[in-house]
Structure formats: C-alpha cells, structure tokens
Amino acid sequence: MRSLLVILLVVLVASPVAAEEASGAGQVTPLSELTAQAEAEIVLYEAASFAAPGAVLLPGGDLVARTEASMLRADGFIGFLRSRAHDTLHALLPDDIVHVVHDLDPSLDETAISAALEGSTASSVSVWAAEGIAGEWIQFQRAIVRLRELIEPGSPERVCPVDGFTHFRNEWEFPRPWGRIHKGVDMHAARGTPLVAPEDGVVIQANWHYLGGRQVYFQADSTGDVYYYAHLDYWPKWLWTGTRLEAGDYLGNAGWSGNAESSHLHLGWMPGSRSVELGNLQNAYFLMYELCL
Numbered sequence: 001m002r003s004l005l006v007i008l009l010v011v012l013v014a015s016p017v018a019a020e021e022a023s024g025a026g027q028v029t030p031l032s033e034l035t036a037q038a039e040a041e042i043v044l045y046e047a048a049s050f051a052a053p054g055a056v057l058l059p060g061g062d063l064v065a066r067t068e069a070s071m072l073r074a075d076g077f078i079g080f081l082r083s084r085a086h087d088t089l090h091a092l093l094p095d096d097i098v099h100v101v102h103d104l105d106p107s108l109d110e111t112a113i114s115a116a117l118e119g120s121t122a123s124s125v126s127v128w129a130a131e132g133i134a135g136e137w138i139q140f141q142r143a144i145v146r147l148r149e150l151i152e153p154g155s156p157e158r159v160c161p162v163d164g165f166t167h168f169r170n171e172w173e174f175p176r177p178w179g180r181i182h183k184g185v186d187m188h189a190a191r192g193t194p195l196v197a198p199e200d201g202v203v204i205q206a207n208w209h210y211l212g213g214r215q216v217y218f219q220a221d222s223t224g225d226v227y228y229y230a231h232l233d234y235w236p237k238w239l240w241t242g243t244r245l246e247a248g249d250y251l252g253n254a255g256w257s258g259n260a261e262s263s264h265l266h267l268g269w270m271p272g273s274r275s276v277e278l279g280n281l282q283n284a285y286f287l288m289y290e291l292c293l
Contacts (some may be wrong), residue, residue, distance in 0.1 A: 038143035071154035079290030097126035160292035213258025228268030
C-alpha cells in the first residue's frame with residue numbers, strides 16, 4: 001500500500017519547471033494547493049528514508065537513488081513554492097497587513113496569530129482579511145520548514161551569489177534589443193558589491209566579452225551545474241581557469257562592464273552541464289529566490 005502511495009505521489013507532484021510553464025509570474029495559487037505540493041514531497045522523502053538501499057518501489061527506478069537526485073534540485077522547488085505563495089499573499093491582502101502575515105512565526109498557535117494581527121497598526125478591515133488567510137500561511141510555512149529539514153543532509157551547501165543587498169524579478173526569456181531574449185536572472189546590486197561562489201567548485205573560464213564584459217564561468221562539484229557571472233566590475237588577479245573555490249568564497253564585484261546600463265550580476269545557469277553549454281541555459285529565478293530572499 002505504501003509503495004502504491006509513493007508511486008502516485010511521484011506521478012502527481014508537479015515539478016517547478018512544469019508549473020512555471022503552465023502559469024505566468026504573479027499567478028495567485030491557493031496556499032492550500034502549495035502546501036499540498038510541499039507535503040507530497042515530504043512524504044516522498046520520508047518514505048525513502050525508511051526504504052532499504054536498493055529497494056525498487058518505483059517503475060524502472062530505485063526510490064532512494066531517485067530521492068537523492070531530487071534533493072540536489074530541492075532548493076529550486078522550494079523557491080518555486082515560496083515565490084508563488086508570496087505572489088498569493090500580496091494579491092489577497094492589503095499592503096498594511098501583508099508583511100505582518102508574512103513574518104508570522106510558524107510555531108504560533110491560533111490564539112497567538114490573532115494577537116499578532118490585532119496588535120499590528122493595520123486597519124480593522126485589513127486585520128479581518130488577514131485572519132482568513134493567516135492560518136493557511138502558517139501551515140505552508142511549517143511544510144517549508146519540514147521540507148528544508150529533510151533535504152539538508154542530502155543537499156550540497158549553496159549560498160546566494162550576491163553577498164549584499166540585491167533585488168531581482170523573473171525576466172526569463174523577456175525580449176532584448178536586436179532580437180535577443182533574456183536567458184538569465186539580473187540580480188541588481190550596487191557597484192562593488194561582493195560576488196561569491198554559490199557552491200564548492202572550480203572556475204572553468206574567466207575572460208572578457210563585449211556583451212558580458214568581465215565574465216566568469218563556474219562549475220559546481222556536486223551537481224555539475226555551471227553558473228555564468230557577467231558584467232563584473234572587478235575580479236582578483238588570482239582567479240583564473242582552474243581556481244578552486246568553496247561556497248561563499250569571493251570571486252569578484254558587481255558592476256556594469258560590457259553591454260549593461262546599470263550595476264547588476266547577470267546570472268546564467270546550466271544545470272548538470274559540467275561544461276559551458278549555452279543551449280542548456282535554464283531559468284535560475286526560483287533557485288535564486290530560495291538562496292537569496
């Protein structure tokens with residue numbers, strides 16, 4: 001029976017990529033639906049933790065091996081759920097209460113939630129609106145906390161590539177001049193803001209390009225993901241092909257070298273490529289959302 005349940009979950013749980021293709025940025029998704037997606041993933045991970053190594057519980061695959069592979073991509077999945085929940089919260093609540101709900105501690109019970117809302121400076125109408133959604137928000141947050149707990153042992157250390165204040169939005173495949181489309185995430189940051197390696201890995205290119213300016217390609221050890229950093233203002237002289245870095249190690253400063261009008265990091269992401277494979281550029285927005293916001 002448990003095996004059948006796991007099989008059904010794998011079939012039914014949508015991936016973040018598929019969900020993004022089916023809906024645009026800013027879509028309002030019921031919090032209960034997002035919580036259900038998180039909880040389904042939790043059941044999958046918990047089932048794998050009790051399965052014997054080599055136990056085949058899925059057609060054509062090993063549950064444990066599949067789960068370990070899934071954990072390498074779980075940061076992006078969590079970022080997807082969180083970004084959709086954020087959009088929903090902002091769409092349904094007035095501005096004077098949305099941040100109060102957003103910052104509620106997941107450990108609060110119903111009485112403490114009501115006290116926190118009523119103790120805010122928001123209007124009574126806003127408090128009334130928040131009372132109808134705060135409980136669902138707490139349930140969602142608890143599922144995210146549990147999901148992070150489960151993936152932590154099997155996931156590589158990842159950090160935000162911008163070591164300072166940054167803001168960005170989902171502009172994947174937005175049109176650009178000369179018929180180009182945007183294939184990355186523009187992470188806006190003040191000129192000189194330090195940039196760091198997102199994972200343990202090695203620099204595979206560090207050079208100049210008329211569009212990307214000072215640019216670095218970095219390959220992660222555990223995932224084989226290749227990260228592309230463009231428009232750097234500066235990088236240290238010791239950084240070159242073959243330089244090894246750990247997650248969080250300094251690799252340059254944000255700027256606007258090359259074809260850029262303001263200071264930002266253009267981040268490209270080639271998951272699993274293990275080399276520069278521009279045809280495999282994919283949307284890193286949800287991964288960056290989880291790592292940076």
